[in-house]
Amino acid sequence: MTMLDxxxxxxxxxxxxxxxxxxxxxFLQQHPDVCFSVVKEPHFFSQHEFAGRSKDEMRKLVETEYxxxxxxxxxxxELRAEGSVTYLYVPGKMAPILELWPDAxxxxxxxxxxxxxxxxxxxxxxxxxxxIRDFKKAWAKIPERREGRSVPKRAIDPRWLRYDDAGKLGYxxxxxxxxxxxxxxxxxxxxxxxxxxxGTYRELCRFLDIEPWAGTDFEPQRINKTIRxxxxxxxxxxxPKAIRxxxxxxxxxxxxxxxxxxxxxxxxxxxxxxxHLLEWNKVPAKREPLDATVRQAIVEGHxxxxxxxxxxxxxxxxxxxxxxxxxxxxxx
Numbered sequence: 001m002t003m004l005d006x007x008x009x010x011x012x013x014x015x016x017x018x019x020x021x022x023x024x025x026x027f028l029q030q031h032p033d034v035c036f037s038v039v040k041e042p043h044f045f046s047q048h049e050f051a052g053r054s055k056d057e058m059r060k061l062v063e064t065e066y067x068x069x070x071x072x073x074x075x076x077x078e079l080r081a082e083g084s085v086t087y088l089y090v091p092g093k094m095a096p097i098l099e100l101w102p103d104a105x106x107x108x109x110x111x112x113x114x115x116x117x118x119x120x121x122x123x124x125x126x127x128x129x130x131x132i133r134d135f136k137k138a139w140a141k142i143p144e145r146r147e148g149r150s151v152p153k154r155a156i157d158p159r160w161l162r163y164d165d166a167g168k169l170g171y172x173x174x175x176x177x178x179x180x181x182x183x184x185x186x187x188x189x190x191x192x193x194x195x196x197x198x199g200t201y202r203e204l205c206r207f208l209d210i211e212p213w214a215g216t217d218f219e220p221q222r223i224n225k226t227i228r229x230x231x232x233x234x235x236x237x238x239x240p241k242a243i244r245x246x247x248x249x250x251x252x253x254x255x256x257x258x259x260x261x262x263x264x265x266x267x268x269x270x271x272x273x274x275x276h277l278l279e280w281n282k283v284p285a286k287r288e289p290l291d292a293t294v295r296q297a298i299v300e301g302h303x304x305x306x307x308x309x310x311x312x313x314x315x316x317x318x319x320x321x322x323x324x325x326x327x328x329x330x331x332x
Contacts, residue, residue, distance in 0.1 A: 003067040003075055004059055010101040011208055013083035014176070015109025016169060017160065018119040020193045023220055024109060025083040027201050031213045035077030037070040044070070046086040050096045058096055079210060088172050089159065091179035098180060105208060106180060110309070111190035112320040113167035113302045114295065119224070120166060122285055126225055128237030129155040133230065136291040139163060154238035167302050170309030177312065187313045224285040232281055236274055247274060295322075 011028070015021045022040070029036040044066045050058050071080050087094065088108060097104050111119075121138055124130035131152045132138040142164055144150040151158045160166055177185060186207040193200045197218040205212045227233045239247035247270070290298075299321045310317040310327040317327040 002063055004063050008077055009079045010104045011081040012087060013107045014087035015085060016088055017085045018116050018123055019109035019111040020190050021083050021085055021109050023193060024107060027216060028081045030216050033079060033210055035071055035074035035080045037082035039070060041084045042070050042082055043084045043086050045093050045097060046084060046090045062100060088176055091176040094180050106185045107188060108173060108185055109188045110169050113298055114321055117163050117167050117298060118290060122224060122226060124160055125227055128234040129160060136294050139294050164301055168305050170305040170312055173309060174312045225282045226285040228281050228283055236278055
């Protein structure tokens with residue numbers, strides 16, 4: 001019997017970036033009855049194309065390149081989980097998941113774009129995908145980036161650099177619900193997660209049909225960081241292809257190396273040095289006030305979308321974007 005033939009259930013944290021997905025993943029990683037992927041964000045189903053593949057081909061690819069690679073440490077798990085935020089933006093690619101695991105469930109984390117988008121920009125600086133340190137200047141590049149210009153050469157997913165699109169939560173959640181079914185989805189607002197982590201955790205466990213684990217640590221999993229030296233961060237996080245094997249790091253190798261192989265002692269030593277340099281290059285981020293013109297652009301550009309989101313998820317979001325009275329379900 002293979003892992004695909006087991007009765008294992010699956011949960012996918014697919015919420016937007018910088019909305020608490022790492023904290024939610026941390027809750028599940030601690031749970032003794034959950035097998036979490038060895039890489040938090042495999043992005044497997046958003047990166048692979050299954051259209052045109054036979055069912056046998058699909059099963060073989062998922063078995064060897066997904067289950068064995070990311071869940072091989074727990075072949076008999078009853079509940080497996082992972083946290084690829086890209087899935088929210090490609091709902092059409094969820095079809096293989098629904099075919100393989102008809103009982104699959106999805107956790108969608110959401111956050112006010114006024115705080116989400118500056119946080120996303122700061123995170124992309126740390127991952128090496130963004131090269132413009134000032135958010136106002138990065139926001140001004142959106143029109144060029146929409147046309148494929150001013151995009152850093154080694155940005156893994158240029159879509160994140162389209163900050164306006166990344167913040168269109170109502171549009172993307174509505175599409176996702178239509179693709180997988182509202183009943184399969186559990187929405188977590190960043191507001192609730194920060195105000196009541198234990199309560200949010202209990203609701204999550206109820207949705208997943210697991211008992212809350214008493215030993216769960218509710219401390220936030222990620223604090224705001226920025227970088228000292230931009231070129232060093234990009235070299236280590238997004239190295240050129242010619243030296244990627246040596247500098248890309250452990251997470252990249254877990255995604256890309258041949259299943260079943262182990263890293264050499266020399267490569268392991270490089271990983272340790274790389275990790276040390278990355279830690280040195282990180283510094284606490286100062287909370288800067290959002291530029292007034294950018295703030296207004298976010299409010300104007302996302303107002304209707306947040307009204308849509310409030311109606312799609314049935315939550316009062318009238319306090320988002322500085323206050324939108326119409327963003328209440330009963331206002332429909």
